[in-house]
Amino acid sequence: MKTRILGFVALTAVAAMTGIGLFVVPADLNQGDAQRIMYPHVASAWLAYLSFGVTAISGILWLWKRDLRFDAVALAGAEIGVMFTAFAIWGGMMWGRPIWGVFWQWEDPRLTTTALLLALYVGYLLLRQLTDDPERRATRAAIVGVVAAVDIPIVHFSVEWWRGLHQTATIGSPDRVLNPAAPMVFVGTLLGMLGAFTLAWGYLMIRRYQLARAEVQREEAARLDRLMSARTAEPAR
Amino acid sequence: MTDAGYVIAAYAVIVGGLALYTFVLWRRLRAARGRDDEAR
Numbered sequence: 477m478k479t480r481i482l483g484f485v486a487l488t489a490v491a492a493m494t495g496i497g498l499f500v501v502p503a504d505l506n507q508g509d510a511q512r513i514m515y516p517h518v519a520s521a522w523l524a525y526l527s528f529g530v531t532a533i534s535g536i537l538w539l540w541k542r543d544l545r546f547d548a549v550a551l552a553g554a555e556i557g558v559m560f561t562a563f564a565i566w567g568g569m570m571w572g573r574p575i576w577g578v579f580w581q582w583e584d585p586r587l588t589t590t591a592l593l594l595a596l597y598v599g600y601l602l603l604r605q606l607t608d609d610p611e612r613r614a615t616r617a618a619i620v621g622v623v624a625a626v627d628i629p630i631v632h633f634s635v636e637w638w639r640g641l642h643q644t645a646t647i648g649s650p651d652r653v654l655n656p657a658a659p660m661v662f663v664g665t666l667l668g669m670l671g672a673f674t675l676a677w678g679y680l681m682i683r684r685y686q687l688a689r690a691e692v693q694r695e696e697a698a699r700l701d702r703l704m705s706a707r708t709a710e711p712a713r
Numbered sequence: 714m715t716d717a718g719y720v721i722a723a724y725a726v727i728v729g730g731l732a733l734y735t736f737v738l739w740r741r742l743r744a745a746r747g748r749d750d751e752a753r
Contacts, residue, residue, distance in 0.1 A: 483735075494728050498720070509716040513723040520727060559734055563727045570723035574716050676731060683738050690745035 483679045489672035493665070501665045510574045511662070515669040517567030520560045521590075522670060523677050525628050527557030528597060530681075532625035535618030547614035548688035550621055552681050554600050560677075561594045576641055584640035589631045596624035608699075610692055 497515040504511035531553035538546040568587070569579040582588055600620050607613050635644045658666075714722075 490728065490731065494724060498724060509720050512720050516724060516727045559730065563730060566726050567723045570719040570726075573714075574719050673731075676735075680735065680738065683735075683742055687738065687742045687745055690742065694745065694748060 479679065479682050482675065482682070486672070486675035486679045489675050493669045493672040497665055497669060501661060504662070507575055510571055513567050513571040514662075515666055516673070517564055517571060518666055519670040519673040520563035520567060523673055524557050524560040524564055524593070525632065526674075526677070527553045527560060527681075528593070528621075528625055528628055529553075531557060531597075531600075531621045532628075535621040538614050538618045542611075544610055544614060544692060545689070547610070547617065548685050548692065549681075550614075550617060551604065551688045552684035554597050554617075554621065555684060556677065556680050558594065558597050558601065561590065561597070565590060565594065572641075578641075581641055584642055585634040585638040586631065586640055586642035589627060589634050593624070593627045593631055596620075596627060600624060608695065610695060 493515070497512050501512070503509045531550045534546045534550035534553060537543070538550065565587075568590075573579050580587060600617060603620055604613055604617050607616070632645075634640070635642050
């Protein structure tokens with residue numbers, strides 16, 4: 477019931493922030509309407525980091541505690557993280573074409589490392605399909621999830637470390653939260669969109685975790701069935 | 714395409730994708746729970 481309420485609140489918040497981002501906040505003086513894309517784009521990118529961070533921490537916890545519930549959390553984080561990374565890339569492309577003149581540029585470190593992040597976690601999801609053994613799958617996935625997470629700080633700091641098309645962070649450090657490189661009306665809308673997307677993220681994480689647990693229980697039941705059938709099929713000695 | 718076109722394309726895919734994923738997840742979860750109930 478509580479999850480349903482969270483889902484309803486998330487839905488309302490995303491709808492409200494979409495309306496505010498599209499129709500209420502004024503257009504940017506320099507970028508015009510294209511700047512409106514920043515709200516869902518930045519929120520998606522931050523939630524992708526959070527999702528993959530959860531996957532890495534849950535992977536470590538699985539390797540340590542050997543509790544399959546951590547693997548279910550890791551799977552939820554990876555799948556939802558892939559979705560938010562794809563949203564961030566799509567939003568960035570739709571913003572880049574009118575502002576930069578190109579959808580994509582491989583020479584840009586932020587764009588390229590983000591594409592790599594997406595590929596790494598799509599690989600993580602594919603790797604999970606290779607075995608039916610839940611424990612072996614969890615161990616392999618945890619190792620890949622932890623190694624792939626190395627790319628998260630590289631993506632984030634790529635704009636500081638290397639030169640490229642992508643601008644540096646608007647709110648990249650604590651002092652910039654109070655003194656951001658953008659008017660407060662834009663920053664407030666960005667934080668509002670981030671809040672709305674985070675509510676949706678929380679709802680989806682819970683539901684994806686529940687699905688992962690149900691799937692593991694079904695797999696276990698099927699495995700036991702197979703074992704029982706094999707035993708009854710054995711000729712009596 | 715105009716700026717507005719890019720804005721609509723961005724929001725349609727992101728917000729629409731979020732809604733679609735939520736719906737698909739809800740259906741998958743319902744199907745999985747239905748199978749569990751049948752098994753019991």
